[in-house]
Amino acid sequence: MPVSRGRDFLALPGPTTVPDEVLQAMHRPAVDIYGGELTGITDTCLADLRRVFRTERGRTYIYIANGHGAWEAALTNVLSRGDKILVLESGRFAVGWGEMAEPLGIEVEVLEAEPRRAVSAEALEARLRADGTGTIKAVLVVQVDTASGIANDIAALGQAIAASGHGALFMVDVIASLGSMPFEMDGWGVDVAVGGAQKGLMMTPGLSFVAAGEKARAAHAEAGLRTRYWDWTVREGEIHYMKYCGTPPVHLLFGLRKSLDMLFEEGMESAFRRHALLAGATQAAVERWSEGGALAFNAPEASERSPTVTTILLEEPHLGRLLDWCPELCNVSLGIGLGPLGGHAFRIAHMGYVNAPMMLGTLGAVETGLVALDIPHGRGGVSAAVDHLASRLKA
Numbered sequence: 001m002p003v004s005r006g007r008d009f010l011a012l013p014g015p016t017t018v019p020d021e022v023l024q025a026m027h028r029p030a031v032d033i034y035g036g037e038l039t040g041i042t043d044t045c046l047a048d049l050r051r052v053f054r055t056e057r058g059r060t061y062i063y064i065a066n067g068h069g070a071w072e073a074a075l076t077n078v079l080s081r082g083d084k085i086l087v088l089e090s091g092r093f094a095v096g097w098g099e100m101a102e103p104l105g106i107e108v109e110v111l112e113a114e115p116r117r118a119v120s121a122e123a124l125e126a127r128l129r130a131d132g133t134g135t136i137k138a139v140l141v142v143q144v145d146t147a148s149g150i151a152n153d154i155a156a157l158g159q160a161i162a163a164s165g166h167g168a169l170f171m172v173d174v175i176a177s178l179g180s181m182p183f184e185m186d187g188w189g190v191d192v193a194v195g196g197a198q199k200g201l202m203m204t205p206g207l208s209f210v211a212a213g214e215k216a217r218a219a220h221a222e223a224g225l226r227t228r229y230w231d232w233t234v235r236e237g238e239i240h241y242m243k244y245c246g247t248p249p250v251h252l253l254f255g256l257r258k259s260l261d262m263l264f265e266e267g268m269e270s271a272f273r274r275h276a277l278l279a280g281a282t283q284a285a286v287e288r289w290s291e292g293g294a295l296a297f298n299a300p301e302a303s304e305r306s307p308t309v310t311t312i313l314l315e316e317p318h319l320g321r322l323l324d325w326c327p328e329l330c331n332v333s334l335g336i337g338l339g340p341l342g343g344h345a346f347r348i349a350h351m352g353y354v355n356a357p358m359m360l361g362t363l364g365a366v367e368t369g370l371v372a373l374d375i376p377h378g379r380g381g382v383s384a385a386v387d388h389l390a391s392r393l394k395a
C-alpha cells in the first residue's frame with residue numbers, strides 16, 4: 001500500500017504496545033528456577049504488585065494465565081458450590097466473569113445498569129439492603145468495561161456496600177485500568193482485585209494477577225471450590241517453584257520486572273495523568289466527528305467515559321469499511337465492537353505504552369479513513385485533539 005511502510009500501530013484495548021525495553025528484557029536464555037536471580041524477581045514483583053494495587057495488607061499472586069484465568073482463580077479461592085454472587089453489569093466484562101462462575105455451581109444474579117451507563121451505587125445499596133439474610137456472598141464489578149468504554153466509580157460502590165452493612169466480598173476486575181487510572185484496594189474497601197499484564201501494564205499477554213485482602217483470606221479458609229492449581233495457600237510457601245504451582249514463567253517474569261520498573265520510573269500519578277490527557281484528546285476528536293451524525297460515543301455521560309478506551313458507535317456499511325481501511329492503508333488496528341456492540345461499534349484504545357504522537361497518529365489515520373470512505377463526520381477531529389493537548393500542556 002502506498003503509505004504503509006513503517007511501524008504498525010496497535011490501538012486495541014489489549015494486547016497493547018509492548019515497549020522495546022520489555023521485549024529486550026525477555027530476550028535471553030532461561031535461568032535456574034530453584035535459586036539465583038529469578039527468585040528475587042518473583043519477590044520484588046509480588047511486592048511491587050501490592051504497590052500497583054495499592055494494598056498494604058493484601059497478598060498478591062501471579063498466575064500464568066490470561067485475565068480469564070485470574071477470574072477463575074479469584075472465584076475458586078473464596079467461594080463454594082451453591083454460593084450466590086451479584087454481578088454489576090455495565091457492558092460485557094462483568095457478565096463474562098459471572099459466566100465463569102456458573103459452571104462452578106455458583107448462582108449468579110445480574111444487576112443491570114441503565115443502558116450505556118455506569119453501575120449505580122444507589123441501586124447496589126438498595127439490592128444489598130434487600131438481602132437481609134445475607135445470601136449474596138460476593139459483589140463482582142469491573143472498574144473499566146473494555147467493551148462499553150465505561151468506567152465505574154469503585155470508591156462509590158465500596159461506600160455503598162459499607163453503608164448497606166452487608167458482609168459480601170467486594171471483588172473488582174481492574175484488568176483494563178490497573179496502572180492507568182487511580183485504584184485504591186485498601187482505601188476503597190476492595191477484598192479481591194484482578195489484574196492482567198497485557199493492558200495498562202505494558203507487558204505481553206500471559207500473566208495475570210490477583211490481590212486478596214484480609215476478609216478474602218478469611219473466606220478462603222472456608223472456600224469449597226479451591227483447586228490445587230489456583231489455590232492461594234499452595235502458592236504462599238517458601239518454595240519458589242510452588243509460587244507458580246510448577247515451572248515459573250521465566251521470560252515473562254523478566255518482562256514484568258522491566259514493565260513495573262518503567263511504570264514506577266514514570267510514576268503512577270504521571271501515568272494516570274498521561275492516560276487522562278490522551279483520553280481527553282481522543283474524546284475531543286470523537287466529539288467533533290460525532291457532529292456529522294454517523295458516529296457517536298457509546299457512553300453518553302462524559303464523566304463515565306474510560307481513560308483507557310473509547311467505544312464509538314458506527315453502523316454498517318461504514319463500520320466494516322473503516323475497520324478494514326485503517327489497518328490496510330494506515331497500519332492502525334482498531335478494536336472491534338464486542339458482545340451486543342459487535343457490528344455496531346469500534347474502539348480506540350489509549351492504554352499502556354502510548355504517547356501523544358501515537359494517539360494523534362491513530363486519530364489522524366481514523367480521520368483520514370472517514371474522509372476517504374465518505375463517512376459523514378464533523379471535520380477537524382484531530383485539530384480538536386491537538387487543541388485539547390496544547391491547552392493542557394501549556395508551559
Ligand SMILES: *Cc1c(COP(=O)(O)O)cnc(C)c1O
Nearest residue numbers: 066067068093142144146175176
Ligand atoms: C481484557 C479483559 C478481560 C479478559 O482478559 P483476557 O486476558 O483476555 O482473558 C477481563 N476483564 C477486562 C475488563 C478486560 O479488559
